Structures are given as C-alpha cells and as structure tokens.
Amino acid sequence: MKKLLLATAATLLYATAAIAEVKVGMITTLSGGGAGLGIDVRDGFMLAIKQSGRDDINVVIEDDQRKPEIAVQLSDKMIQSERVDIMTGIIWSNLAMAVVPSAVNQDVFYLSPNAGPSPLAGPGCHKNYFNVAWQNDNLHEAAGAYANGVNYKNSFIMAPNYPAGQDALTGYKRFYEGKLSGEIFTQLGQTDYAAEIAQIRASGADSVYFFLPGGMGISFLKQYADSGVDTPVIGPAFSFDQGILQAVGEAALGVVNTSQWNKDIDNPTNSGFVDTFQAEYGRLPSLYASQGFDTANLLLSALNVAEPSDADAFRDALRAANFDSTRGDFSFGPNHHPVQTIYAREVIKEGDVFTNKIIGTALENHSDAYAADCKM
Amino acid sequence: MSTILIIEQILNGLQFGVMLFLMAAGLTLIFGVMGLINLAHGSLYMVGAFAAAAVAGATGSFLLGLIAAFVAAALAGAIVEMVIIRRLYKAAHLDQVLATFALILIFSEGTRWLFGSFPLFLNIPSALSGPVTLPGGIQYSLYRLTLIAIGLAVGLGLWVLIERTRIGVQIRAGKNDREMISALGVDIGKLYTLIFALGAALAGLAGALVGAIQSVQVGMGEPVLILAFVVIVIGGIGSIRGAFVGALLVGLTDTLGGVFLPELFKLFMDNGAAQKSGSALASMGIYVLMGVVLIWRPTGLFGARA
Numbered sequence: 001m002k003k004l005l006l007a008t009a010a011t012l013l014y015a016t017a018a019i020a021e022v023k024v025g026m027i028t029t030l031s032g033g034g035a036g037l038g039i040d041v042r043d044g045f046m047l048a049i050k051q052s053g054r055d056d057i058n059v060v061i062e063d064d065q066r067k068p069e070i071a072v073q074l075s076d077k078m079i080q081s082e083r084v085d086i087m088t089g090i091i092w093s094n095l096a097m098a099v100v101p102s103a104v105n106q107d108v109f110y111l112s113p114n115a116g117p118s119p120l121a122g123p124g125c126h127k128n129y130f131n132v133a134w135q136n137d138n139l140h141e142a143a144g145a146y147a148n149g150v151n152y153k154n155s156f157i158m159a160p161n162y163p164a165g166q167d168a169l170t171g172y173k174r175f176y177e178g179k180l181s182g183e184i185f186t187q188l189g190q191t192d193y194a195a196e197i198a199q200i201r202a203s204g205a206d207s208v209y210f211f212l213p214g215g216m217g218i219s220f221l222k223q224y225a226d227s228g229v230d231t232p233v234i235g236p237a238f239s240f241d242q243g244i245l246q247a248v249g250e251a252a253l254g255v256v257n258t259s260q261w262n263k264d265i266d267n268p269t270n271s272g273f274v275d276t277f278q279a280e281y282g283r284l285p286s287l288y289a290s291q292g293f294d295t296a297n298l299l300l301s302a303l304n305v306a307e308p309s310d311a312d313a314f315r316d317a318l319r320a321a322n323f324d325s326t327r328g329d330f331s332f333g334p335n336h337h338p339v340q341t342i343y344a345r346e347v348i349k350e351g352d353v354f355t356n357k358i359i360g361t362a363l364e365n366h367s368d369a370y371a372a373d374c375k376m
Numbered sequence: 377m378s379t380i381l382i383i384e385q386i387l388n389g390l391q392f393g394v395m396l397f398l399m400a401a402g403l404t405l406i407f408g409v410m411g412l413i414n415l416a417h418g419s420l421y422m423v424g425a426f427a428a429a430a431v432a433g434a435t436g437s438f439l440l441g442l443i444a445a446f447v448a449a450a451l452a453g454a455i456v457e458m459v460i461i462r463r464l465y466k467a468a469h470l471d472q473v474l475a476t477f478a479l480i481l482i483f484s485e486g487t488r489w490l491f492g493s494f495p496l497f498l499n500i501p502s503a504l505s506g507p508v509t510l511p512g513g514i515q516y517s518l519y520r521l522t523l524i525a526i527g528l529a530v531g532l533g534l535w536v537l538i539e540r541t542r543i544g545v546q547i548r549a550g551k552n553d554r555e556m557i558s559a560l561g562v563d564i565g566k567l568y569t570l571i572f573a574l575g576a577a578l579a580g581l582a583g584a585l586v587g588a589i590q591s592v593q594v595g596m597g598e599p600v601l602i603l604a605f606v607v608i609v610i611g612g613i614g615s616i617r618g619a620f621v622g623a624l625l626v627g628l629t630d631t632l633g634g635v636f637l638p639e640l641f642k643l644f645m646d647n648g649a650a651q652k653s654g655s656a657l658a659s660m661g662i663y664v665l666m667g668v669v670l671i672w673r674p675t676g677l678f679g680a681r682a
Contacts, residue, residue, distance in 0.1 A: 031485070032595055035493040161655050183647060184638070185655040189599055191590040194388035194520065195631050201515070202381045218495055218591035226500055226517050226589065228507035247495035247591055 022057045022303060025084035025108075027074045027099065029091050030063035034214055036243040037091045037288045038063075041113045043281055044273075044292030045088070051276070052300050060084065066091075068098040075099045079106050085308035086111065088295055091288075093117040093136060093164050104128040109308060109318070113295040114288060118167060121337050122370030128311075130318055130336045132295040134260055135368035136164055139236035140171030142258040142342035142362035143209055147234060149362070153178040156205035156231070158196060160212065161185035168211035168236070174369060181205040186212070193220045197227045205231055213238040218247050225251035232256070237356075240347055242286035245354040252347045252354060260342050261290040261327050262358050269324040284355060290326045297323040333367045335374035342366055380514050385635050386628070391520045393627025394527025398582035399600055400607040400619040401534055402575025408614020409551045409571055412461065413469055415476040417579055417604065418597025419483035424449040424580025425587035425596060426487055429498035438501035442584050449580020450573040457572035462565070480598070488594050495593040498584070523585055530578065531620050538616055547571060551614060603630075606662055610669050612679025621677055626662050633661035 026045065029038035042061060049057055060082055064071040071090065078084045087103055088111045090096045096115035104110050104126040112120075116135040120126070147155060157172055157180060159165035169183065181203040184196060200208055208231050212220050217239030224233065237259035245252055263274045263284065273293055277285040285293075301323035306313035321332050333339045342363045345356035403417050427448035432441030456479065464472045499505075500519045507515045538544040546567055549557045558564040583597065590596070607626050611618025638654030645653070669677060 031488070035488070035594075036495075039493055161652060161659075166652075183651055185651050187634070187655065187659045191586075191596075191599070192388075192392055194391065194517075195385055195635050198381055198384045198388065199635065202378065215495060215591035215593050215596070218593075219589065222499065222591075223517075223589050226505055226507075226519060228515055228517075243494045247497045247593075249497050249499055251499075 022086070022308060023082060023084040024057060024059045024299070025075070025078035025082060025087045026059055026061045026089035027064050027071055027078070027087065027095075028061070028089035029066045030061075032065050034066050034091065037114065037214075037241075037286075038089070040241075040243065040286045040288035041089060041091065041292035041295075044277065044285060044289035044294075045113065045296040046292075047273075047277055047280055048293045048296030048300065050280075052296075054300070054303075057303070061089075064090070064095060066095070068095050071095040071099050072102075075103055079103060079108055084108065086299060088113055088299075090115050096120070100129060101126070107311065109314070111295050111299060111318075113291045116337065117163070118370050121335050121368050122373035123375075125335045125374035125376055127315060127336075127376050130298070130332065131338065132298055133291045133338070134340070134342075135337050135370065136167050137171030137174070138260070138342060138363075138366060138368060139238070139258045140168045140211065141175045141369075142344070142366065143234050143236060144172040144175030146256065146258060146344045146360075146362040147172075147207060147209065148175065148177050149360075152176075152207040152232075154181045154204070154206045155209050156180070156182040156200050156203050156207070157209045158184050158186060158212070159210065160188040160190065160216065162188045164213075165211060172209050175363075176209075186216075190216060191219045193223050194227075196220075197224055197229060200231060201227070201229045207231060208233045210235050211238070214244070218244055221248045221251045221255070234258075237261075237287050237345070240345070240356060241288065242284045242355065243288075245347065245356075249354065253349060255347050256359070257345055257347070257356070258342055258362050259287055259345050259356070260338070260340050261287045262343060262345050262356050264357055265326065265328060265343075267324075267326075267328050270326040270328075273326050284353065294323075294325050294327070294330070297325070333371050335368070335371045335376070337368055337371070339365055339367045380512065383512070383514055384516060385631055387514075387516055387520070387524070389628035389631035390624065391524050391527075391627070392631055393624035394524055394531070395582050395586050396600070396603055396607055396627055397527055397620050397623035398530060398578045398585075399604040400611070400623050401530075401616055402578045403601075403604050404608040404611065404614055404616065404619045405547070405571055406575050407608065409547055410465055410568055412465060413472045413476065414461070414575075415473060415601065416456065416479035416483065417575070418599075418601030419480050420449045420453055420576040420579040421583035421597040421600060422483065422487060422594065423452050424577075424583035425498065425592045426491060426496065427580065428584030428587060429496040429592045430491070432498055433496070438588070441498070442581065445580045445584030446577050449583070450577035452580075453576020454569055454573040456576075457569050461572065462568070465568075484594050491594075493594070495591045498587045498592050500588050519589065526585065530581075534616055543567075543570070603662070606666050608676075610666050610676055612673075612676030614680065615676070615678040618676055618678030625665065629661050629665050630658075633658040637661070 062074045086109045091114045093115045100110050109128045112131040114133050116131045121135045159168045233255050235257045237257050240257040302317035305317035308314045343358045344360045344362045346359045348357050406414050424445035428441035428445035431444035504519045508518045607622040611622030637658045638651050641650035641654040
C-alpha cells in the first residue's frame with residue numbers, strides 16, 4: 001500500500017513537472033506608503049501577460065510592504081518552495097540590494113522593473129540580472145543635461161539624505177556644467193519644506209533641482225507654489241507620475257521633468273498600451289506601469305525563443321531584447337541596463353486630468369556611468 | 377545669513393510647533409486622564425485629512441472640509457473609544473500598545489479600501505494662498521500664518537476649557553482620582569468618551585490643516601505621532617501647558633537645527649560633507665533635546681513630581 005502511494009505521488013509529481021509551466025515570482029509593494037508604484041508595475045505587467053494569451057505562465061504575486069526583511073523572506077519562499085524560474089517586481093533600491101544578489105546567485109533570473117541601484121550596474125552586475133527601467137542616476141543625469149540646454153547657470157539642488165538621494169545629486173552634477181547656489185539634504189520622509197524654501201528664496205538661484213519621491217514631492221510642490229518663489233523647478237519623473245500629479249494639482253503645472261517614457265511617445269506599441277491600460281483599469285498609465293509592461297514583454301519575447309531551464313539560451317534571448325517597447329528602440333548595454341533616450345516633459349492639464357507632454361530630448365542613447373566597472 | 381531668513385525660519389518653527397501641539401494635546405489628555413497609550417492617534421489625524429479632502433473635493437469649500445475633518449475624527453474617536461478602548465483602561469500598557477497598533481493597521485487598510493492607494497488632493501483655499509509681506513519686508517505664506525493663529529486660538533480655548541469650565545474641573549479631577557470623582561456622581565464613562573473624542577477631533581483638525589500643504593495619503597499620521605510622543609514626554613505627560621511648550625520647543629529645534637547645523641559644520645568642513653553630517657545631526661536634534669530635558673527633569677518640564 002505504502003509503495004503504491006509513493007508510486008502515485010511520484011507519478012503525480014512527474015506529471016506536474018511535465019506540463020512545462022513557467023513560474024514568475026513578483027515581489028512588489030502593494031500596501032503602505034508607496035503602494036501606488038507597485039500596483040502600477042503589477043498592473044502593467046499583468047496586462048502584457050493577459051494580452052499574450054499564454055496560460056502556461058504562472059505569476060505568483062506577493063506584497064513586500066516596502067520592508068527589506070519581508071522582501072528577503074518572500075524571495076526565499078519563492079526560490080526554495082515555489083521554485084520560480086524568474087523574479088521581478090521590486091520597486092525600491094534598498095529592497096533590491098537585499099534580494100537580487102542572492103536570487104541571481106541561486107540561478108534565478110531577475111528582471112528589474114524599477115530599482116536600478118549603482119552596485120548592480122557596476123562591480124556587482126550579474127549575468128542573470130537585467131534592468132528594464134533605468135540605472136538610478138539616469139533621470140537625474142538627464143535633468144543636468146537639460147539644465148545646460150536651457151542655460152541655467154546657478155542651480156539650487158536638494159534631495160533626501162539616503163543613498164538614492166545622494167546618487168540623485170551626484171547624477172545631476174555629473175552632467176550639469178553651471179555652478180551651485182546651494183546643495184541641501186533633507187530628511188527622508190520629511191513633509192514640511194518651509195525651511196528649505198526660505199533658503200531657496202535667499203540663495204538667488206536661477207533654477208531648482210529636486211529629487212523627492214512620493215508624498216515628499218507632493219508636499220514640496222504645494223508649499224513651493226504657495227510660497228511665491230518663482231524660480232523654475234526641474235525634477236525627475238518620480239515626482240510627476242500619473243498617480244501623484246492629481247494630488248499636486250495646479251502647483252505642478254508647467255514644471256519640467258525628465259523621463260524615459262511618456263504616454264505621447266509615438267509608436268503603435270505605446271498608443272496600444274495607453275488605450276488598453278485605460279480600458280482595463282480605468283486610469284492613465286504611469287511610467288511605472290510602462291516599465292511593468294515592458295518587463296513582461298521582454299520576458300515573453302525570451303520565452304518564445306527558449307525555456308528558462310535552458311539558461312544560456314534564455315539569457316541570450318533576454319539580452320537580445322527582441323520585443324516592442326513602449327519606449328520605441330530598446331537595447332541593453334554590456335551590463336544589462338538599458339541604453340535609451342531620456343526626454344524632458346512638461347506638466348499640462350488635459351481636460352480635468354493633469355498629465356505630461358514631451359517637450360524635447362534631454363539625452364540620446366544614454367547608458368550609465370557604471371558599465372565600465374561591470375565584469376561579467 | 378540675513379535677519380530676514382532667520383525670522384522666516386523662526387516663523388516656520390512656530391508653525392510646525394503649533395500643529396504638533398494640536399496632535400500632542402489630545403495625546404497627553406488621553407494619557408494623563410485615562411492612563412492609555414494610544415498609538416492610533418496618528419490614524420485619527422489621517423481620518424481628518426481624508427475627510428477634509430473628500431468633502432472639500434465634493435463641495436469645493438475648504439471650510440466645510442475642515443468641519444468635516446473635525447466631526448469625522450471626533451466620531452471615529454468616540455466609536456473607537458466605546459467599542460474598543462473602553463475595554464483597555466484596566467489592561468497593562470503593553471496590551472494597550474498591541475491593541476492600538478492593530479487599530480493603526482485597520483485604519484490604514486480601511487482607508488486604502490475606501491479611497492485607494494494614490495494620494496488625495498487637498499489644496500489651500502484661494503483666499504489664503506500666496507505670500508503676504510510682513511513688516512521688515514519678509515515674504516511669508518498667509519496660510520502658514522493662519523495655521524499659527526489657529527493653533528494659538530485652539531491652545532487658548534483648551535486652556536479656558538480645562539481651567540475655567542465645569543468639564544475642565546471634572547477632567548482635572550479625573551486625572552487625580554478617578555474613584556473619588558465617580559463617587560461624586562460624575563459619569564466617568566461619558567467623560568472618558570468625551571475626552572477621547574475631543575483629542576481625536578484636534579488630531580483630525582491638525583491632519584486637515586496640514587494636509588492642505590502636505591500630502592493626504594495612507595500612513596501620513598505615524599511620523600507625526602512619533603514627534604507628538606516626544607513632545608508630551610518633554611512637556612510632562614498629562615499637562616496641556618507642557619504639551620504647548622514642548623511642541624514649540626520641538627518645532628523650533630527641528631526647523632532651526634536643520635538650517636543652522638549644516639551652516640555651522642561648513643566652518644570646518646567642505647560643503648557636501650557639511651550638508652550630509654549637519655542634516656544627519658539635525659534629525660537627531662529633538663531626541664537630544666528630549667534626553668537633556670529628561671536628565672534635568674525626569675518627569676518632563678511640567679510633569680507631576682513623582
């Protein structure tokens with residue numbers, strides 16, 4: 001009897017394995033502050049999977065609550081008990097640093113739809129790690145380049161005092177050629193910027209560059225508009241995405257921000273994506289949603305060529321990036337990070353909805369500053 | 377650094393302080409009178425902000441939004457007190473912390489369920505937007521000046537309520553000896569609900585007022601809650617006057633520290649390093665203040681002497 005049971009169990013196990021199902025583990029932020037980003041990535045990703053019509057892709061979605069320790073637990077569970085082939089989803093760089101290195105070393109493929117911390121682009125790069133969004137510095141570098149283009153000579157720059165904030169200011173300064181009238185680090189999670197705005201007013205700057213993601217940016221922009229200081233502001237797209245703009249309102253109108261994506265990039269993939277996303281979820285997509293969508297399409301393109309079990313062939317298929325991106329041309333650099341065009345956008349109002357329109361190109365075919373340190 | 381900038385920063389510190397006071401007043405009353413540690417106070421702040429954003433969005437009137445914030449937070453406070461908190465007065469502080477922490481999670485997920493994950497829009501009413509010029513040529517936000525005035529008015533109102541009215545006498549008596557006051561025929565249950573609702577309403581009002589210049593989103597209350605606890609520890613637990621002085625001290629220390637410490641560090645460091653270490657030290661400023669006050673006066677500035 002015992003033997004029979006064992007045999008049945010073994011057959012069942014074999015049968016499940018025989019249906020070549022691809023298992024994707026998505027760990028992303030779905031609750032707490034910053035959940036809007038994770039929800040957009042998830043919705044963009046699932047939209048692409050749905051459009052592909054493939055039912056052999058099993059996406060396991062878990063919420064990391066923006067906590068590194070929970071992300072690590074979930075990743076262990078996904079790799080060891082769910083036995084996923086591919087992982088994706090993480091929004092925040094500190095969580096990515098906690099999860100990605102150990103995941104890729106256990107022969108899992110990781111496709112990052114958002115976080116692009118510099119160590120993973122430089123010395124810590126890995127053959128199984130692909131970033132489909134950007135290296136963290138990219139949008140800041142583009143903002144610096146844009147500031148040169150419009151002849152700003154005296155910028156006041158500001159970011160929260162944490163690694164991504166320090167990278168942001170470094171990125172801006174890497175391309176910006178003028179001088180700085182001030183450089184300040186705020187507290188992470190700070191909600192009141194009266195003191196900083198007073199310093200901007202006193203500094204005599206001709207432009208303000210700030211990186212304040214999420215709620216911090218909403219607070220700053222509202223208070224800045226109310227303060228009567230009229231120095232022009234530039235920021236990365238993170239403070240001007242579709243989810244945030246409605247909460248900022250009029251205060252954001254006319255502000256220039258840099259992004260690798262916008263809904264008016266003119267190609268059939270993008271217009272199709274914007275329409276179907278709106279029909280499916282009843283809201284305009286954000287850049288995060290476009291990143292989720294592109295990540296899923298990259299994955300699908302590679303799955304059409306090879307199975308993840310054939311790691312080398314699958315990796316080559318990913319590296320080829322043979323898919324239609326919402327951004328138009330898309331290719332990977334030697335460190336598996338995108339080489340792409342970054343645009344300058346301006347916040348406008350369309351009917352009742354605040355959104356962005358592209359006003360120019362900030363950087364073309366831009367890679368990142370760390371690729372040279374990557375020995376793969 | 378010019379005098380104008382310094383005065384402007386002092387005003388900023390005052391404004392931050394009086395808003396903290398609105399939060400801390402309720403917290404210190406609830407702790408002082410009922411001996412309850414209420415971690416969910418930050419959630420009531422969030423309830424106020426969301427109620428204001430929803431009502432102001434629907435009606436277009438900021439004033440109606442403020443009233444809605446006050447009423448919604450008071451109602452939420454009263455309901456929470458009657459349904460849950462009432463069972464916790466006799467419990468150990470650890471049980472109270474656990475139960476009110478659970479309330480934070482329930483409020484946060486409940487709000488997300490009702491309003492979604494994206495921040496809501498709440499703006500300054502147009503009558504109060506933009507800067508005004510103060511004597512001496514200082515440009516300062518009219519809305520922030522209004523916040524200072526409202527905070528001071530609420531502080532004065534609370535002082536009158538506690539010191540000059542019959543309810544105030546009962547509250548003070550309840551703080552000292554709850555058996556005696558219930559023996560004298562005061563309905564202590566009703567008094568507790570009233571205090572809890574009042575504290576909640578002040579938190580809700582603060583949430584709505586601050587929400588207009590910051591962002592109305594889930595989880596907005598918790599960072600303020602931590603500061604409010606620092607305030608009541610500095611001021612002395614249970615003392616409204618202590619909460620007022622503590623709030624102003626914390627507001628000024630935090631704002632001025634953030635501005636002047638990096639400047640101070642620049643005297644002997646290069647700019648980037650001075651910014652990094654100065655702002656890191658400034659974020660510790662209020663906790664250093666708390667430590668110093670507690671060494672000097674272990675029960676806080678206006679706390680009851682043990």
